[in-house]
Amino acid sequence: MLPDPCFPQVSRWTTTLWDQWRPVLEIDYTASGDETARRYYTWGPDVSGSVDGAAGIGGLIEILEIKGNTTTRSLPIYDGIGNVVGLVDGTSGARVATYSYGPFGELLAEYGSRADSCPFRFQTKLYDEETGYYYFGKRYYDPKTQTWISRDPAREDGGVNLYAYCNDDPVGNFDPIGEAVGPAIPGSNPQQNAYDALLFFADFIHGPAHFGKSFLGLFDSTSDTDEYADNLETVTNGLTLGIPQMAAADGDPQKSAQIVQGMGRQFTTPEGWGNLTFAALMGFAGPKVGDFMDDPVVSRPDRFDMITKAPADGQIILHRDQVIMNNYQRYYNDAWEEVVNRFNAGKIPISEGQNWQMVLGQNVDLVARARLRNFLLGAQIPEGPGADVLVNRWLRDPSGSGAYRIPDVRLIQTGNILEGTIGNKPMNLQQIQDFISFSQGNNVIIVQPTVGPIFGNGGD
């Protein structure tokens, strides 16, 4: 593609694939039309509790960026009203970007090695760095003037001031697409919200299986403990009156006390995250959000409908594979923790001719694969010969030598092979080379537990 003579200054292009109000894929091109980068955006329920109820505000789960041979995963962190305030690396858990805003979305600061890789900022909306505007779908919002740059498409039905953003109350209101202003948490009950937020955070801390090292990494530092403890105490004290009532209503009056006690004992946070967590406690609000956190996104049928029943134009399939890869990693982490716990409790025997690494590795593989199959079944994603997803199926040498390998997961459409191990599998391992050779060039992704101890060579 040659540069458009009308726009000779254009040096790159970006095309975007949208799902309702949310971008799901962006592809960057040079002016001559060569692809330079791809970014896949994975969405879950937003602050409304449904997948697109608030046009994605607070609902972005992950950014997967592929640039050349480099793939990075970034997980956004939100404040209480759905603004992206940071990114953590999806593999290491390291903090890679920080954003801060004024109340009307004025970008006050952005820094971090990956600050540029997330185009979503205030209200999880696309930020145009050239103009400084946010794209809400129906209108562009200018945080410098704190107004929309065009009139309200709802005309006076949206208020007499056709340019006012959120009726001049951006903390108390949402305007998901630039047309209709609603309360911050529609239909919510603050007491219930607080209780749900506590439940979520208990899950957050006690259930690393749900969130993995990336999230827990935020809370495993011993620095700044006192400051955070003060924040936490303030929050929990403020909620104490409400919690027993809610717990009693659930028929489990001890649960909330245990949650609060557990939180007080275990919550620590690195410097700079204290306020974030405080905000998140108050802000991951609303019964639906609590439900979502208890019942992770992968089990929501509406989400799968979106992914698997959308027109099969290729890009959607790629998105589906991304979900499968994410889930397999998570299942692997879950399985690793459960298997290690049971092994330590003496409930997993070692048979003759085996060693403990082998036994643990096999068990983790089996459990993770069982859960992946269960997920595929529930999401109505076909698995098996002839399908695009293969779990533990033979991969034969196409040359006819009779040799074969059995990778854990093979994703035909995206050309990815997932191989789980509790140890290390270097790329020059014959097994991995055979995967690549027999599949005629698939990418091999080694899936290791990202929680708990990682062992050296060995295991399955």
Added chain:
Amino acid sequence: MVIEQLVYNEIYAPNYPREDNTNLTREESRILMWLDGAIGAVRREDIGDWLRLGRSSIEQAFAKVRSGDENGSTRDFQFAVQYLRNALARKPHKVDFVVKPGGAVIVPPSQEAESQD
């Protein structure tokens, strides 16, 4: 596939991850249905025997999960896995000896022949 499901149950039953949207009854019926299909399809008697042994262990394992006998259910799931692995083995297991109902131990003829060599 069924071995994956058995180890999954050994690890999680009866407290399955909520997102898996399953329960004991569903898991048991799913595994037994698969197993019954396999038992009906196999021709080799020794494989059928292993599958039936596995089926029996699976039923006991789920019964023990329901009764709260965690150690017992774990053991039975592990037995079941081993039985099914035996069923999936390509070669029949070598018989070293047979114990008759009265307690007498006999060595199969092929073993006797080998031992005489």
